[in-house]
Amino acid sequence: MNYHVDNIKNIELFFKSLRNDICNSFENIENSNPNNKNKPHKTFNFKRKKWKRKADKGFASGGGGVISIMKGKVFEKVGVNISSVQGRFSTEMRKKIPGANKTGKFYATGISLVAHMHSPFIPAAHMNLRFIHTTKSWFGGGIDLTPAIGNAKIIKKHFHSDLKQMCDYHNPSYYKRFKEWCDNYFYLPHREEARGMGGIFFDNIDKDLDKNFLFIQDVGKVFLQIFPEIIKKNMHKRWTNEQKEKQLIKRGRYVEFNLLYDRGTAFGLQTGGNIEAIFMSLPPNVSWL
Numbered sequence: 001m002n003y004h005v006d007n008i009k010n011i012e013l014f015f016k017s018l019r020n021d022i023c024n025s026f027e028n029i030e031n032s033n034p035n036n037k038n039k040p041h042k043t044f045n046f047k048r049k050k051w052k053r054k055a056d057k058g059f060a061s062g063g064g065g066v067i068s069i070m071k072g073k074v075f076e077k078v079g080v081n082i083s084s085v086q087g088r089f090s091t092e093m094r095k096k097i098p099g100a101n102k103t104g105k106f107y108a109t110g111i112s113l114v115a116h117m118h119s120p121f122i123p124a125a126h127m128n129l130r131f132i133h134t135t136k137s138w139f140g141g142g143i144d145l146t147p148a149i150g151n152a153k154i155i156k157k158h159f160h161s162d163l164k165q166m167c168d169y170h171n172p173s174y175y176k177r178f179k180e181w182c183d184n185y186f187y188l189p190h191r192e193e194a195r196g197m198g199g200i201f202f203d204n205i206d207k208d209l210d211k212n213f214l215f216i217q218d219v220g221k222v223f224l225q226i227f228p229e230i231i232k233k234n235m236h237k238r239w240t241n242e243q244k245e246k247q248l249i250k251r252g253r254y255v256e257f258n259l260l261y262d263r264g265t266a267f268g269l270q271t272g273g274n275i276e277a278i279f280m281s282l283p284p285n286v287s288w289l
Contacts, residue, residue, distance in 0.1 A: 015111040030072040044072035061087035079280035084109040099136030114281040120247035121234040123147035138206035146196030148247035248287035
């Protein structure tokens, strides 16, 4: 299935626009924080770094992206990355990617976000949206949260309610299917436990790409609505050293999943992606018992 170059450009532009909106929202939260008592007042902003993918020999390939990282008083570390790359999959990867088994040619564009918060009352957040083209074209991605302590039940109720409402607008089957997919995917078999409270996860959404691009846009927009609200409701709560340690231990589970099981990490490493961008998801501080 071919997808017109103008459609692909629109997808790239949306990911860039969503990145800008998220960064602006997070910067506003960070710089409205009353705990930021630095004098003179320090303004926290995302630091951006461009990167280019090394071209494959004998093939029009390459591309690149932009890494955006912010560390502040609310966000211990948050990264929002966008990329658009093309090339050839390795022989091994061609067997795993739909439509890549003959030539191995691919194009991929996407946005990836991970936020690790200072407060253990605010869950870590992950969002990834992507479009991949081989001889086939499809969307994938999702949103999920990883809480550490306390108020997880309340957050989970509202989080999943908003996700369901958004999914139902596009297709009544989406929420149940994508929630189960998320629960199964973000699971650590060696610990027999889920990484977090779930969310939605989907891949190979290849029917009616124009319609599903609208769904992808709404996934990004609902994240931009949900997560800032969670932050604002919990950012002023005080926590203990014991609660912080529980958060750091929970982050250990996050690291284990990303390094052992995450397909996005494997995809980036096996397609010549930027190492800094790939490992942006890892938290700045972590503990194991």
